[in-house]
Amino acid sequence: MERVLITGAAGFLGSHLCDRFLEEGYKVVGMDNLITGDMKNISHLFQDEYFEFYHHDVSKFVHVPGHLDYILHFASPASPIDYLKIPIQTLKVSSLGTHNLLGLAKAKNARILIASTSEVYGDPLVHPQTESYYGNVNTIGPRGVYDEAKRFQEAITMAYHRFHGLETRIVRIFNTYGPRMRLNDGRVIPAFIGQALRGEDLTVFGDGSQTRSFCYVDDQVDGIFRLLHSDYAEPVNIGNPHEISILDFAKEIIKLTGTHQKIVFKPLPKDDPMQRQPDISLAQEKLGWSPKVDRTEGMKSTYTYFKSLSKEELHASEHKDFSKHNQK
Template sequence: MRTVITGGAGFIGSHLCDYLIEKGHEVICIDNLLTGKAENIVHLIGNSQFRFIKHNVSDYMYVDGHVDNVLHFASPASPLDYLEFPIQTLKVGSLGTLNSLGLAKAKKARFLLASTSEVYGDPQVHPQREDYWGHVNPIGPRGVYDEAKRFAEAMTMAYHRYHQVDTRIVRIFNTYGPRMRMKDGRALPNFMHQALKGEHITVFGNGSQTRSFCYVSDLVDGIYRLLVSHEHDPVNIGNPEEITVLQLAKEILAITESKSKIIFHPLPVDDPRIRQPDISKAKKVLCWEPKVSRNDGLHKTLTYFKDALQGLNDNPGDKENKENCVSIH
């Protein structure tokens, strides 16, 4: 199998590169490194099953030879990123999706769109099922991400119905694990970074808003099961175990043994009050459900963050060297 992954140097995309290479795929990773990190894929440079193309998928893209699968994961995905890059976020959700679907159509390849639980907005239905249409503010600051993904879903289904492209849509809920950026605006990596640095833990609102955290290896397994299935409509992939943001902060303080204090900041505009996937469809159609407990996942992530912080302290120029290494290839 020959698989193209846009955004393949990102957190989830890079884990997919590893997973599919282990499955025997030849992987072509396309990423402009706007929010992806070279160090996520540098270990694959020189692997005969891996090829990296530095390119913005919002521009026309060409891939030589046959392609069996196109997985579109390119997009800023954290609040800090899509608030800093609002136009790029809208472009990659629209033009990037159009170009990725066009590649799949031209190559007669299977297409999988990485969508998000953010299509549900600040939901009025709990837990969130795939047949819920959402409650989204299209002109709010988060609308650039929410609506880009909703548009991407609509375009994917249009290509499926009109051009008979073999499509899949995964709605990804909060995911965590190694290769997350430590300060990207999301609660879990921010809390872990702050705890390890001995800084105040910043909780927005009163911390009663809920999230559901899925470990990255569980997510990737679910994505692969969806890819090889025959399901064309959206499927939620996430861990249904719901937790308040304040409870998460306390758990991270406990496992890091940090003396940091929790402080509270005003809630951001349109921040969802609740988030919990209904994974009944994934269980039925994909025979999938998460296996990694939050305790185990947090400890694995903590080990990665400790190593990453140590690496930054020991080799402050290492990131630039890795960027150059990947760019050369």
């Protein structure tokens, strides 16, 4: 059986990737330091004899006994609330962590897939965003700790590919949603649904004209799986090109939840991108991939998940406690 290491395994996307690889007949090694991940996302996997878990920070030396065929590096805070609260660890996991995992891949002769992000495009001046666009990023702004960490991650990955001949893949992930997202993590969908379920007004930043394109998690995982097994080494956008304004999306949430909250407006955060829409021509050509789940279907599934949460989870603070994690 082929064996895969998935970092960030207890996170939203990481846990779904663990599910997919186990379903496909792989042995899965999950790794997470649980700063933003949650063991409940993978608790159902511990009964599977082909799943094992390491509680470890990949920013420190990474050792996994035995052979590895593949490594998927998905360890990183991925929401503004998280990476603005732990900026140094955000930088380290995509720099030191990526370096450690590239070294592990080289030692194990394993193919490695790196999770990058549409945030490498910054506040784009090109629309929709193609992989050939270099981006418009404020390197020293508050979001720079995430954006630049991911850009460095891509650079060092390609350096290992060119210099060492390492088998590497890079996925640029656009806004993804679905069950197991952390409620109130600052991202649009859990923020809106959480507010609706608590009977609060929905908060829209700016005038709501900024756009996003939302991809359901099953589609995202399928795109990642296909990319890993392709022969294409350069970055590939994986996302849903169906674009919607944040204001229109807030109205969709109110209709979906059957609530009657008002929409309130607050100032737009610094460097918040005004447009986000992937050009997926490359994924269609190289991977034969396109998203299949439309937003209506995906949002029903996501809303059902959030409705199933306990009152304690629903009313938990939107700020995860990072006080016990030392930033050096």
